[in-house]
Amino acid sequence: MILREPHVYRPQPGVFDEVFAPGGVPREYAEALVAELTKLGPAELAGAGRRRDAIFVQQGITFDATGEDGPVKDRPFPLDLVPRILPSHEWDHIKRGLAQRIRALNHFVDDVYHAREIVHEGIVPWQLIVSRPNFARQMHGIRPPGGVYCHVAGCDLVRDADGSWRVLEDNVRTPSGISYVLENRTAMTRLVPQLFNRYRVRRVDHYPQLLLAALRAVAPAAEGEATVVVWTPGSMNSAYFEHSFLARQMGVELVEASDLVVRDDVLYMRTTSGLKRVHAVYRRLDDDFIDPLEFRPDSLLGVPGLMRAYRSGSVALANAVGTGVADDKAIYHYVPEMIRFYLGEEPILQNVKTFLLGDPEQCRYALERMDQLVFKPTGESGGKGVFIGPSTPADELEGLRDVILRQPEKWIAQEVVKLSTVPTAGLDGTLAPRHVDLRPFAVFGEKIKIVPGGLTRVAMNEGSMIVNSSRGGGSKDTWVLDDGAGTDGDQASPDEVVNVPQSLPGLRYASWTGQAQQQQQTRAGE
Amino acid sequence: MLARIAHELYWLGRNLSRAEHTARMLDGVFQADVQARSEEAGVTLSWGSLLAMMGGETDDSGVPHRDQVLRSLTLDADNPASVVACIGRAREGARTVRDVISQEMWESINTTNLELREGDLSERLRVGPYSVYQYVKERSALFWGLTRRTMLRDEAYSFLQAGGRLESADMMLRMLRVALAASGGGRDDGHALSLLQAVGGMQAYRRAVPGPPNAGPVVRFLLFERAYPDSVAASVDLLEQSLNRADDNPRNAEPVLRLLRLSADLEFRRRAEEDTATAPRLAEICEQVQAELGKVDRDVHDRYFAGAPAAA
Numbered sequence: 099m100i101l102r103e104p105h106v107y108r109p110q111p112g113v114f115d116e117v118f119a120p121g122g123v124p125r126e127y128a129e130a131l132v133a134e135l136t137k138l139g140p141a142e143l144a145g146a147g148r149r150r151d152a153i154f155v156q157q158g159i160t161f162d163a164t165g166e167d168g169p170v171k172d173r174p175f176p177l178d179l180v181p182r183i184l185p186s187h188e189w190d191h192i193k194r195g196l197a198q199r200i201r202a203l204n205h206f207v208d209d210v211y212h213a214r215e216i217v218h219e220g221i222v223p224w225q226l227i228v229s230r231p232n233f234a235r236q237m238h239g240i241r242p243p244g245g246v247y248c249h250v251a252g253c254d255l256v257r258d259a260d261g262s263w264r265v266l267e268d269n270v271r272t273p274s275g276i277s278y279v280l281e282n283r284t285a286m287t288r289l290v291p292q293l294f295n296r297y298r299v300r301r302v303d304h305y306p307q308l309l310l311a312a313l314r315a316v317a318p319a320a321e322g323e324a325t326v327v328v329w330t331p332g333s334m335n336s337a338y339f340e341h342s343f344l345a346r347q348m349g350v351e352l353v354e355a356s357d358l359v360v361r362d363d364v365l366y367m368r369t370t371s372g373l374k375r376v377h378a379v380y381r382r383l384d385d386d387f388i389d390p391l392e393f394r395p396d397s398l399l400g401v402p403g404l405m406r407a408y409r410s411g412s413v414a415l416a417n418a419v420g421t422g423v424a425d426d427k428a429i430y431h432y433v434p435e436m437i438r439f440y441l442g443e444e445p446i447l448q449n450v451k452t453f454l455l456g457d458p459e460q461c462r463y464a465l466e467r468m469d470q471l472v473f474k475p476t477g478e479s480g481g482k483g484v485f486i487g488p489s490t491p492a493d494e495l496e497g498l499r500d501v502i503l504r505q506p507e508k509w510i511a512q513e514v515v516k517l518s519t520v521p522t523a524g525l526d527g528t529l530a531p532r533h534v535d536l537r538p539f540a541v542f543g544e545k546i547k548i549v550p551g552g553l554t555r556v557a558m559n560e561g562s563m564i565v566n567s568s569r570g571g572g573s574k575d576t577w578v579l580d581d582g583a584g585t586d587g588d589q590a591s592p593d594e595v596v597n598v599p600q601s602l603p604g605l606r607y608a609s610w611t612g613q614a615q616q617q618q619q620t621r622a623g624e
Numbered sequence: 625m626l627a628r629i630a631h632e633l634y635w636l637g638r639n640l641s642r643a644e645h646t647a648r649m650l651d652g653v654f655q656a657d658v659q660a661r662s663e664e665a666g667v668t669l670s671w672g673s674l675l676a677m678m679g680g681e682t683d684d685s686g687v688p689h690r691d692q693v694l695r696s697l698t699l700d701a702d703n704p705a706s707v708v709a710c711i712g713r714a715r716e717g718a719r720t721v722r723d724v725i726s727q728e729m730w731e732s733i734n735t736t737n738l739e740l741r742e743g744d745l746s747e748r749l750r751v752g753p754y755s756v757y758q759y760v761k762e763r764s765a766l767f768w769g770l771t772r773r774t775m776l777r778d779e780a781y782s783f784l785q786a787g788g789r790l791e792s793a794d795m796m797l798r799m800l801r802v803a804l805a806a807s808g809g810g811r812d813d814g815h816a817l818s819l820l821q822a823v824g825g826m827q828a829y830r831r832a833v834p835g836p837p838n839a840g841p842v843v844r845f846l847l848f849e850r851a852y853p854d855s856v857a858a859s860v861d862l863l864e865q866s867l868n869r870a871d872d873n874p875r876n877a878e879p880v881l882r883l884l885r886l887s888a889d890l891e892f893r894r895r896a897e898e899d900t901a902t903a904p905r906l907a908e909i910c911e912q913v914q915a916e917l918g919k920v921d922r923d924v925h926d927r928y929f930a931g932a933p934a935a936a
Contacts, residue, residue: 142751146751146752149755283659284655287654287655287658287659287754288655288752288754288755289752289754290752291654291658291752291753292751294658294659298659299658299659300659301659303817306830307836307837311836322834322835346827346830347830348830349827349829349830349831349832349833349834598673598676598677598802598805599801599802599805599907599911601911601915602677602798602801602802603914603915603918604679605642605678605679605704605705606921607704607713608631608635608638608713608717
C-alpha cells in the first residue's frame with residue numbers, strides 16, 4: 099500500500115530520484131506510471147513477479163551469478179517490473195553524446211594502429227597506449243572496410259546528484275546485455291501491459307536487423323550475398339544465451355571454433371555440403387583467443403590463420419581486433435581530449451573525474467583521499483577488483499594502498515558518483531529507491547544507430563551501487579518516450595484507418611442441425 | 625464413411641484452426657499496440673481491421689477500443705467468431721465423432737473448452753492477454769500433435785486435416801488482404817514484422833530469407849514459401865493431399881483437380897513475382913487465391929457432404 103501514500107516512498111536526500119521529485123511528488127512524465135502502479139498495488143505486482151520468474155526459467159532466460167552463498171546457476175534474469183522512463187529530450191541528449199563519443203573512439207583506434215597523430219600532438223602518451231593489455235600489435239597497418247572498428251559499442255552512463263548524465267565506462271569490445279533489453283520488453287508487454295497505458299514507448303526489437311545490416315555492410319561480398327555468422331566461445335560461456343539469441347534473431351549460424359577453418363587466406367565454415375565461405379563474423383570472444391598463431395598459442399577456442407585471412411581483407415570481424423585499447427580505464431581519461439582533437443567538438447557527455455595513478459602527482463592526491471574515491475584496476479571488467487573508498491574499512495584501505503603502490507599504473511581512481519535512483523519492487527511488491535545505471539547499445543555500420551534506451555541495471559540492495567548482474571544486480575525495462583501525446587491505452591489511435599477490401603468474403607460456418615431436431619433427439623432417447 | 629461424420633470432422637478442423645489463428649493474431653496485434661508504432665511502421669494490422677476481417681462491427685464512433693476488440697474476439701460466446709465460440713463448436717463437433725477420433729484427442733479438446741469456460745478468463749485477459757493466447761496456442765498444438773500420434777490414417781483423418789488446412793489458408797489470406805489494404809498500396813517497402821508476429825513466423829522467415837522483413841518479401845513468404853508450414857502454398861498442398869487420399873477417384877474429383885491447378889499456379893506466380901510484385905499486385909493475387917479456395921470449399925461440400933443433413 100506504500101504508493102497510496104506517496105510520502106512513504108522517500109527519495110534519499112542528495113540523490114536524484116527519476117520518478118519522484120524531492121518532497122515525494124511524481125515528476126510530470128512519471129505521473130501516469132505512478133497512477134497505474136497505485137492501481138495495481140503491491141500484491142498484484144508481487145504476483146506478476148512470480149509469473150515472471152516462472153516464465154523466464156521456462157524460456158531459459160537465465161544466467162549464472164555469484165551470490166552470498168557462492169555460485170548460483172540458472173537464476174531467472176532479474177527484471178524489476180517497474181520500468182525506467184527517459185523523456186525524449188533526455189534521450190536525444192544521450193544519443194548525440196554517445197554517437198559523438200563512439201566516433202571519437204573509432205578515430206582513436208584507427209590512429210593508434212596507423213598515423214599516431216594524437217601521440218605526436220602530445221595528447222596521449224605512447225607509453226601508456228602500448229602498455230595497455232588490450233593493445234594489439236598484430237593490428238598495425240590494418241584498416242577494415244569503411245574504417246569502422248567499433249561496430250558494436252555500449253557505454254555505461256550514470257546520473258549524478260543534479261541529474262546530469264556522465265559516462266562511467268566505455269565498452270567497445272563485446273558489450274553484452276542487448277538480449278536482455280529485448281527480452282525484458284517482451285516480458286513487460288506480457289506481464290504488466292497496463293503500465294504502458296498513456297505512454298508511447300519507442301520500440302527496441304529492430305536491434306537484430308540493425309546489427310545484421312551493419313555486418314552485411316562491412317562484409318567483403320556482393321550485396322545480398324554475404325554470409326554472416328555469430329561466433330561464440332561455446333555453450334559454457336556465461337553469455338551463451340545472448341549469443342544464441344542474436345544468431346536466432348538475425349537468422350544466421352551460431353558457430354564455434356571447430357566449425358571454422360581458414361584455407362588460402364579465406365575463412366570457411368564446415369557444413370553438411372562442404373566448406374562454405376564466411377564473409378563477416380560477429381565474434382563474442384576476446385582478441386587473445388581468436389587465433390593461436392598470432393595471439394595466445396594455448397587458445398583452444400581460436401581459428402589458426404584467422405588473422406591472415408583478416409589481413410587479406412577476405413573477412414570482416416566485428417568488432418575489429420585491437421579495439422580494447424580504446425575502452426581501457428586509463429585511456430578513458432583522455433576521451434574528452436580525443437573528441438576535441440578528432441572531431442573539433444566539445445564533449446556532449448562528461449566523464450567522471452578520474453585520476454591516473456601512474457602519474458605520481460595524481461597518485462599522491464588520490465591516496466590522500468582514499469576514503470572519498472572509487473579505485474578500479476584498469477584491465478578488468480564486470481566490476482572485478484573495484485573498491486569503493488567510503489564503504490571500505492580503514493584498515494583494509496591501508497592494505498590496498500600497498501597493493502596500489504606496487505603497480506600504480508594498473509589503477510585509476512574516480513570520484514564517487516551518487517547514482518540516481520528509481521522505485522524498485524521488493525519481493526512483497528512494495529517500492530523503495532534503488533540505484534541504477536544505463537548501458538545503451540550502438541551499432542556502427544554505414545552510420546551510428548542507437549537503440550532507444552538500453553539496459554538499465556539496478557542494485558537490488560538498499561544503498562548499494564553495485565549493479566553488475568554477475569554480482570546480484572537486477573535490470574529494468576527502459577522506456578524512451580515518443581514525442582506526442584500518449585493514447586489512452588484502450589483507445590485506437592486517431593490516425594488508424596480501417597480499410598477492409600470490398601470483396602473480402604465473410605467467415606463461413608457449418609450449418610447447425612436445427613434446434614427442433616436437437617430437442618427431438620433428446621426426447622427420442624429417453 | 626458417413627457424409628455427416630466427414631462433415632463434422634472437416635468443421636472440427638476448421639474451427640480449431642480458426643481459433644488458433646485468431647489467438648495468434650490478437651496476441652501479435654496486442655504486443656505491437658502496447659508500444660509506440662515505429663517510424664517505419666510499414667504494413668501492420670490494427671484493432672479495427674482485425675475486427676472487420678472477423679466479421680465484427682464497430683460501434684457508432686467507428687473507432688473500436690482495444691479492450692472491446694480483445695473481449696469480443698476472445699471471450700464473447702455470442703460472437704460466433706470469438707475464440708471461445710470456435711473452441712465450443714469444435715468441442716460439440718468432437719463429441720459427435722468421439723467414436724472416430726482417439727480418446728486422447730477428445731480429452732484434449734474437451735479440457736480446453738472447460739478451461740476456457742470455467743477459468744477466470746476475463747480477469748486473465750485484463751491483466752495480460754498473453755497467457756490466454758498462449759494457452760489456446762499450446763492446446764491447439766497438443767490436439768494436432770495427438771492427432772498425428774494417435775489417430776488412424778483413414779478417411780476421417782483426411783477430412784479433419786483438410787478442414788484444418790483450408791481454414792489456415794483462408795485465415796492467412798484474410799490477414800494478408802486486410803494488412804495490404806491498410807498499407808494504402810502506395811509504398812510497398814515498409815516493414816511487415818507485425819504480420820510475421822501475428823502468425824508466429826518470425827524465426828522461420830529470418831532463417832529462410834536473407835534481407836530485412838520488408839512487406840514484399842514477407843507477403844511472398846507467407847503466400848508462396850512451401851518450406852514454411854503455415855504458408856498458403858503449404859496449406860494448399862496438404863489440403864490437396866488429404867482430399868486425394870480420401871477420394872475414391874481423385875482424378876475425377878473437382879476439389880482435387882482445382883487444388884492441383886491452384887498449387888501449380890502458386891508456384892508459377894512465385895517465379896513470376898520474384899522481387900517485383902507491388903502491394904496492389906500481391907493483394908490481387910491474394911484475392912484470386914482466396915476466391916479459388918472458396919470454390920474448393922463449395923466443391924468439397926458438394927462432392928462429399930451433399931448427403932449430409934443440413935450441409936451448407
